[in-house]
Amino acid sequence: MKNEALYNYVLRLGDDSLILGQRLGEWCGHGPILEEDIAMTNISLDLIGQAMSLLDYAGELDGQGKDHDDLAFLRFEHEYRNALLVEQPNGDFANTMMRQFLFDAFRKPLYEKMLASTDKQLAAIAEKSLKETRYHLKHTSEWIIRMGDGTDESHQRAQTALDLLWRYTDELFSETSDDQLLISAGIAPSMLDVKAEWSKTVKEVLQEATLVIPTNNWQFEGGRRGVHSEHLGYLLAELQYMQRAYPNMKW
Numbered sequence: 298m299k300n301e302a303l304y305n306y307v308l309r310l311g312d313d314s315l316i317l318g319q320r321l322g323e324w325c326g327h328g329p330i331l332e333e334d335i336a337m338t339n340i341s342l343d344l345i346g347q348a349m350s351l352l353d354y355a356g357e358l359d360g361q362g363k364d365h366d367d368l369a370f371l372r373f374e375h376e377y378r379n380a381l382l383v384e385q386p387n388g389d390f391a392n393t394m395m396r397q398f399l400f401d402a403f404r405k406p407l408y409e410k411m412l413a414s415t416d417k418q419l420a421a422i423a424e425k426s427l428k429e430t431r432y433h434l435k436h437t438s439e440w441i442i443r444m445g446d447g448t449d450e451s452h453q454r455a456q457t458a459l460d461l462l463w464r465y466t467d468e469l470f471s472e473t474s475d476d477q478l479l480i481s482a483g484i485a486p487s488m489l490d491v492k493a494e495w496s497k498t499v500k501e502v503l504q505e506a507t508l509v510i511p512t513n514n515w516q517f518e519g520g521r522r523g524v525h526s527e528h529l530g531y532l533l534a535e536l537q538y539m540q541r542a543y544p545n546m547k548w
Contacts, residue, residue, distance in 0.1 A: 302475035303416065304358040305378070306485055308368070309521060311351030312379035315369055316529070317400060318344030319536050320387060329390050336436060340397070343429040350422045370540035374530050375523040382465035384520070384529045388458065391444055391451065395458035398437035399499070403469045404430045406494035410486035419484065438502045445506025452507065459503070460511050467516040470495075 321341040328334025352365035382400060387393045408430055411423035444451040470488040472480075479485035503510060519525065540546060 300358060302478050303419075303484060304355055305473075305475055306479055307351055307355045307358060307419070309378040309380075311348050311355055311365075311368070312377050313383050313400075313404075314344045314351060315348035316377070316379040316532065317383035317397075318342070318348060319532060320383065320385075321393070321397065323387055324393065337393075340433055340436070343433065347422070347426045347429070350425070354418055354422065366540070370537045374525060374533055377520075377525065377529065377533075378523060379520050379525075379529075380465070380468050381517055381520040381526055382462065382469065384526060384532060385462065385465065386528055388461075389454060391454035392458040392461065394437055394440045394444070395455060396462055397433070398441050398502070399462060399466055400469075401430060401434035401437050402495050402498045402502075403466075403491065405434050405498075406491045407486065409494075410490060413483070414485065415483040434498075438498075441502055441508070442506045445503070445508040455506065456508055459508055463511045464513070464515055464517050468518040468520060471518065471521055473521075 318341045321337055321344065324334065324337045325341070326334065328337055348369070349365040352368040356363035356365065356368055382396060385396060387396075405427070408423040408427040412420055412427070414420040414423065441455060444455040446452070470492040472488050476485060476488070480487050500510070
């Protein structure tokens, strides 16, 4: 039971990184300035690298001989367990940065607390990934402040992005009965603790950016159960095309 719970937990982490990495990679060659184009592409590669480590571990836990390629390319839409936030379209630059910031502010405390996991492989993945995630959060925080406290247009675009994406954030901290098993065993951190750190970071950055947290408490969820928005299907069609068209293809 615990092994299955850990598999599902690691799969969720891997799917978050995979889908957001794919989404962010869509900016390659389209960034507002060359330096930022390269920065977003590098963050995308970091996320794909994290996804590879996590999905390889999930495959190992599953015991069916699957690796990261199998889990990335050969599942159907309802089999993905990523949060709805990471599959949302890029929109404009402000929307992309806000989505990334809200996610980075979640991932940093998650990885920090995961360093103490009794599962050594999970702790090792967290240690490596944390170095990257700290940079990601610094980068996106600076952009949110720059846009929010910038021109009237940049402020409005940042506020519009926040208003749109806020309703997807609560799902990041959802816990299942299986998660409770992992928390009790010291394998996974409590999401209540992670959310407290996330809230502190988000409030501080948004305050400096002169942005207002939405008061509408309606929240969307379902991604953790395989119930996704219409956007994921289109993303997977592009992500999986080569492997579906040429099965077992290797680089």
